[in-house]
Amino acid sequence: MLIKKIYLIFTISLVFAISFWIGFNVNLLPAEASINAPIYDELFKILFIIGLIIFIGMTIAVIYSLFKFRKRNDQIGDGIALEGNLTLEIVWTIIPSIIVLLIGLYSYNIYDRMGGMKELNHNHEMMSSDTEKIWAGISQTSDNAISKNNLSIEVSAMQFAFLFNYPKGNFISGELHVPVDQKVSMKMESKDVIHAFWVPEFRIKQDIIPGQPTILNFTPTKVGKYPIICAELCGPYHGGMRASIIVEEESDYNDWFNKNKKSEVNL
């Protein structure tokens, strides 16, 4: 009996150890390039470890049962007539309930830190945002009053391209340029069918819906070029509907901005 208990404790510790080791050492996610990304990855790591413990534990239980309790050739008759065990059943109702509840509260916390529970706000001087009905997205803001320095971009999506309108420079670009470490606020609307704006390195996604503007705010943290991917089936060329977001140092961004601003005025 004691030996059995030791085996059980040993197996459970082994499952936990393996799960934690994999959880901390195997990286399944792309680079982290926005404020949201490390927060997301923290949640991912927790869920990954809990998931591994349950999965490895259940798999071992099933495979062990198949070996240990397999019917030998000389055996006849049935197994034990065990129809249930109330204590055990209550235990495996309550423990998963607690785990699920804790995960829910934790992910609420993560979502709040990502800005998901903030009231949405968008400062576009060009638009009458008071009367407009704004649909939810993620608002990466610490408070409702967005500073004037914020970069506001209007995104329009159509089959099969994204266009980025910089109202302050009065020009439209097919590439999204943003300065690093600055809040970007995007108001997005679709010209035809539903599209979605997804940057895997930022861990954010928002559908772009015809007839209903959506908001997406984010703060890039790493200089580089990342793909913008349409994630909602939008027609035959859906797979090719991609653009790039170029995160650059503020001076580089300003050079790019001024260059484009001029050329637009000349037209």
Place this chain on the structure above:
Amino acid sequence: MTISIDPQKTNNESLQPKGWLRYFSFSLDHKVIGIQYLVCGFIFYLVGGTLASAIRIELASPMSDFMPRDVYNQVLTLHGTIMIFLWIVPVVNGAFGNYLIPFYVGARDMAFPRLNAVAFWLIPPSGLMLVASYFVEGAAQAGWTAYPPLSITTPHSGQIIWILSVLLLGGSSIFGGINFIATIIKLRRPGLKLMQLPMYCWAMLGTSLLVVLSTPVLAGTLILLSFDIIANTGFFNPVLGGNVVVYQHLFWFYSHPAVYIMVLPAFGLVSEILPVHARKPLFGYTTMVFSIMGIVVLGLVVWAHHMFTSGTPPWMRLFFTIATAFIAVPTGIKFFNWVATLWGGKISINSAMLFSCGFIINFVFGGITGVALAQVPFDIHVHDTYFVVAHFHYIVYGGTVFIIFSSIYHWFPKVTGKMLNEKLGILHFVITFIGFNLCFAPQHWLGLNGMPRRVAEYDPQFQFVNQISSLGALLMAISTIPFLINIFFSIRGGKDSGDNPWNALTPEWLTSSPPPVENWEGEAPLVEEPYGYGKQFSD
């Protein structure tokens, strides 16, 4: 309570065709209808599988080079629609439900045999129509979700045929659901209490409630969508002031419960298979019943977790996160109970057992990714990516389809009186299990790293992992060969099984194999302990 069926009025043997011809007739025998559902479903499974192979061939290279892009979208739309509406839903509900439920309640047939036959005969024409729409102007190409405005702007004929076909299949599903509820509640033999029913009856009762409550919503939605397409109304057309997100709410109000319509019957079937081959009573009967009903109730209030990126307000995101995650509790109870059923048994390691254990392992994996996907912040990154594709294939293929195969190995002797070949069966299991995991496990990584779903072309950095996935799909395609060989040879030349080869205690085994037309020669037996293993020898 039981209505005894007068042989003069129903199922008159002299009026019904005999032999294999009866499977092509408007038969009223629930067993014939069950087999009709199963074989018809399996043929569509082969069609849907061929489409899946075409998708995996296209995705073996990063360029869109195997088929035209619009054809690719038609293929993925038909693959999803066929697999859901013509294979999984009709087979786990219609096929096994029709075959087993009258036995389990001790009846001679379903409550409404004619409605039952109508429900089946709606399926082949709507399925053929769906496949034939490819040759008209191109099949529907807006995905099985048919989100407007895409479904309004793509070629109309294909989309309208798709809507008509899904409406007919939904009608068939509702007829079936009503029939199951009536049969389980009203046709039980005298003396048989609800809490003595085999677990599959409870699963079918829960499933049928979901079917009856949610399918009409889908029907209404699709009728409105068809008005938008043919009559230029503006329910979901933003150009005319319609709201595209409302469609998504209505669609998922059916289509999330549809997941439970696909897995709850499988939960029931595995609860019948495990006790027989483990020679132990089903562990925790009462908690199993309550967890099924818990899943039914919760399953109706989780639909918006498909819409976390659609522009839903924060409170709604939060509510649906918690509700969805809590489904893991009743589902978890069932899995712990099944493992406890195995524990301490005398387990025969055969094909039915292996597929059931494969189901447990695959479904636990899919369930874990499901709880992760329920969390809004997690979902926002992976929504509409290959992570989701991998997740739901772990649920519907690794879960339900594994159980369909397990059930075929388990009940084949019942239906035919012949045994299936165990060596071929185990070979089938091994190839399916390896192929399935090779195909879908790598797709989690693809989704996390930036590959959206429903694309014909992708970033070349994902090529290697996609090729592994396609290799897995090839193995899955190959795995049907030993299965089909096994079926065809065993029907003719298989070993005679006798009436009850597994020494099972559930009522369907207490008659001859194959059973007579009205199930029992005499009165239906009263089975008070369908899982009383271990007791018969100790008495």
